[in-house]
Amino acid sequence: MLLSGIFPPITTPFYPDGEVYYKKLEANVERYSRTPVAGIVVQGSTGEAILLSDQERRDVLKAALGAAAPHKVMVAGAGIESAHETLRLTEYAAELGYDAAMVRTPHYYKKQMHPANLLAFYRTVADRSALPIVIYNFPQATGYDIPAEVVIELAAHPNIVAIKESSGNLDKVKTMIEGTRHVKRKVTVTETFEAVTPRMVKAATAESEKQSRELVSVASLAGTAEASESRAPVSTPGATKPSSSAVTVVGKLKMRQKEVGFQVMVGAAHQLEPSLGMGAVGAILAFACAAPMACYEIYAALKDGDTVLAREKQDRIKLATQRVVGDLGVPGVKYAMDLNGYYGGASRLPFLPLTGEQKVEIEKLMAGIRS
Numbered sequence: 594m595l596l597s598g599i600f601p602p603i604t605t606p607f608y609p610d611g612e613v614y615y616k617k618l619e620a621n622v623e624r625y626s627r628t629p630v631a632g633i634v635v636q637g638s639t640g641e642a643i644l645l646s647d648q649e650r651r652d653v654l655k656a657a658l659g660a661a662a663p664h665k666v667m668v669a670g671a672g673i674e675s676a677h678e679t680l681r682l683t684e685y686a687a688e689l690g691y692d693a694a695m696v697r698t699p700h701y702y703k704k705q706m707h708p709a710n711l712l713a714f715y716r717t718v719a720d721r722s723a724l725p726i727v728i729y730n731f732p733q734a735t736g737y738d739i740p741a742e743v744v745i746e747l748a749a750h751p752n753i754v755a756i757k758e759s760s761g762n763l764d765k766v767k768t769m770i771e772g773t774r775h776v777k778r779k780v781t782v783t784e785t786f787e788a789v790t791p792r793m794v795k796a797a798t799a800e801s802e803k804q805s806r807e808l809v810s811v812a813s814l815a816g817t818a819e820a821s822e823s824r825a826p827v828s829t830p831g832a833t834k835p836s837s838s839a840v841t842v843v844g845k846l847k848m849r850q851k852e853v854g855f856q857v858m859v860g861a862a863h864q865l866e867p868s869l870g871m872g873a874v875g876a877i878l879a880f881a882c883a884a885p886m887a888c889y890e891i892y893a894a895l896k897d898g899d900t901v902l903a904r905e906k907q908d909r910i911k912l913a914t915q916r917v918v919g920d921l922g923v924p925g926v927k928y929a930m931d932l933n934g935y936y937g938g939a940s941r942l943p944f945l946p947l948t949g950e951q952k953v954e955i956e957k958l959m960a961g962i963r964s
Contacts, residue, residue, distance in 0.1 A: 594693060594725050595780050595788040596755050596856045597874040598631025599889045600668065601881035602639045604927055605653055606938050613649055617936040619660035624935060628885045628964075629893075631788065631875065632666030633657065634695060638734055639879040639923055642670050644941045651685055658689050663796045666788045668877075672697035672729055676717045687723040692790040695727040695757060695877075700735035708743045719752040728756040731860065741765050745772035748855035754778075757877045759860030763867060766859060770872040773855035784840060784847045794843055801844030862888060862914035866907035869895050880914045883929035883937075884964035913958040921951060928952060932959050 603625065606617035625633055635657040636642040636650055645653065654669055661667055669686035671694040673679045683694045699714055700706060719726045728747065732738035738760055745768075747753050758766055781789040839849050859868040862880040869876075869892060881888040887910050894903035917925040924947050927937030932955070939946065947955075 600632050600634050600877045602634040602637035605640045615656045622660040626662035629889050630885050634668040636670030667691050668693045670695050674699045683722045690792045694724040695729045697729040698739050700737035719750050725754040731759040741768040748773040755856035757858050761861040776855040779850050782851045797844040797846035863911045866903045879918045884962050886964040
């Protein structure tokens with residue numbers, strides 16, 4: 594599955610009493626769906642997943658997927674400390690229709706997290722998961738940093754397709770990119786080389802069948818020779834038909850194959866431009882929750898080969914990303930979202946509300962960054 598582009602790991606909105614505010618969650622997802630982000634990650638670190646109950650995690654996954662546009666890649670945060678519980682949540686995400694599962698490194702028993710433990714954990718999850726697996730490494734939060742050598746070994750597993758590397762270590766990013774160049778896989782993409790997932794094919798098939806039924810219904814009412822002719826082309830609704838040697842069609846969805854490697858994505862927005870420049874295919878960025886366009890513009894500039902513009906766009910957000918995300922964390926991200934028209938709101942304890950001084954600082958940092 595193709596995972597290139599920018600993905601916001603969306604926040605979880607709460608009412609003042611701390612209950613999940615699902616209507617605001619849906620509104621945020623609908624708005625992200627209208628931006629050029631490639632997809633959405635639900636229940637990552639920025640989503641305060643670790644502060645939610647098991648049922649709340651499931652309800653948030655369901656609400657977010659229901660509000661998302663069908664052409665956006667949807668990634669479920671499904672990492673829990675044990676492989677057993679991770680697989681249970683991954684299975685639920687698959688039943689809902691998610692496209693991939695992002696699984697953070699187990700870390701609570703740090704001294705026992707040897708390479709053999711991590712290899713066994715991820716291989717077991719990947720073997721049994723119906724969804725492609727994205728490794729998630731965030732040592733600033735977990736206190737555990739999965740070694741590049743372990744990631745390179747895991748990259749050979751056919752169901753482990755990517756990593757979100759949030760350490761901010763560019764040397765490690767480079768090592769993983771170079772160490773996984775031998776991994777080659779075929780993925781389905783659109784004619785314009787955007788991601789296609791089984792969920793998208795299913796939606797295109799359903800739409801094609803619906804249109805076919807409508808055509809048949811109208812034609813049968815007409816009761817003419819023209820009606821008979823109109824029925825003939827739709828006798829196999831939703832079928833995949835080759836339009837050329839390279840392209841297949843399901844409804845309005847035109848697809849082809851593309852070769853990709855193990856996909857390294859990053860989570861440090863202040864290093865987005867250099868990370869993409871050395872071969873990372875995209876990013877899952879907390880800053881994209883507040884400013885998806887500002888992050889996408891860096892990706893788009895590099896995709897167009899304009900490194901000068903990409904660096905200018907990077908410099909524009911660098912200080913804000915380091916302070917708002919790196920220092921102030923989820924409450925800082927949520928306030929920046931409020932400034933840009935998304936619903937951020939409060940976070941759950943043990944997060945504390947921002948001070949007046951911190952809010953003023955964020956307002957100044959975000960003044961020229963609208964999205």
